[in-house]
Amino acid sequence: MPVSCQPIDDDDVDVACERRRVLRGDADNDKLKIDNLTKVYKSRKMGHILAVDRLCLGVRPGECFGLLGVNGAGKTTTFKMLTGDESTTGGEAFINGNRSQSIGYCPQFDALFDDLTAREHLELYTRLRGIPWKDQERVVQWALEKLELSKYADKPAGTYSGGNKRKLSTAIALIGYPSLIFLDEPTTGMDPKARRFLWNLILDIIKTGRSVVLTSHSMEECEALCTRLGIMVNGRFKCLGSIQHLKNRFGDGYMITVRTKSSSNVKEVLRFFNRNFPEAVLKERHHTKIQYQLKSERISLAQVFSKMEQVVEVLGIEDYSVSQTTLDNVFVNFAKKQSDNLDQQEVPPPVPGQSPCSASSTC
């Protein structure tokens, strides 16, 4: 039996929950429903590579979903299957309940013609999108202005900077007002101003109830835009949920750094931590500085501050800070699990005509 037909029994609880939601039909009204999407590449050198492994996901209206993962995790392959660039080995995807419908796609590498101007590109895509002739000029003008490309409208795309090429690719993805937009690393090469501009544009899109699926290597970008995200490792989601949820579950918790007025106060502070935060781990102790790491699952930031505030004077604390785990921490913790060893990803070829995930699986 091909690996991709075996039931998944080691899904994370949130990933398993999303899988069940999709399989029992609760995601049928979502903008995008991905049902056990699977891709196995056949390579003469590497054998069979399981690039995407029984992915299940529903993206709701007005949601910006972040598809994260290190290089080679399977994000682009997922996009390519969703846009029809690549065939699927198994599974299905539904957009607004249909197998194929108008979507916007900004690919990872700009698919532009060097000799065509931004205006000509946009005119071409209005034709491909079936926009009526009478509306063409208005739509092209709208896209040029929306992405601040008016200045470059009549210059060949081959002369554009990397950031402006990304803007044009994004403008193309927006032509025809698609209700679902895939953006594969849309801000790569953009300066901070252009990046923030695009972020605002994406936020405006989701405010209209349309949905966006985005990949990015910038955690700052994900924090600014994503309502939910999933981190892919070796073709599968290893975690899924809102940013705060993932930080709470998988982050390193809080870092509490305390500086005492004199080194003689340190012992009392250590005693205080042992009594009040017994699960805290001492990370650093240096003269008057002490640093503890505290898992955040059972204690809120407010509770930490409240306890600390009560003892600032009595324990001779000069100052203290509490910092929460970053999304980078969470990402790096999962990224370590991505296998560089392709042997582990090799799978036997799927049996023709066989579903990649049988109905009797644990889904």
Ligand SMILES: Nc1ncnc2c1ncn2[C@@H]1O[C@H](COP(=O)(O)OP(=O)(O)OP(=O)(O)O)[C@@H](O)[C@H]1O
């Ligand atoms: N055309 C192909 N033929 C064979 N293997 C491929 C092909 N395209 C991708 N792969 C393999 O599939 C796996 C997933 O690749 P994919 O490009 O989807 O990852 P990614 O998460 O998008 O990475 P990146 O962040 O670098 O874009 C990798 O192991 C890659 O080597």
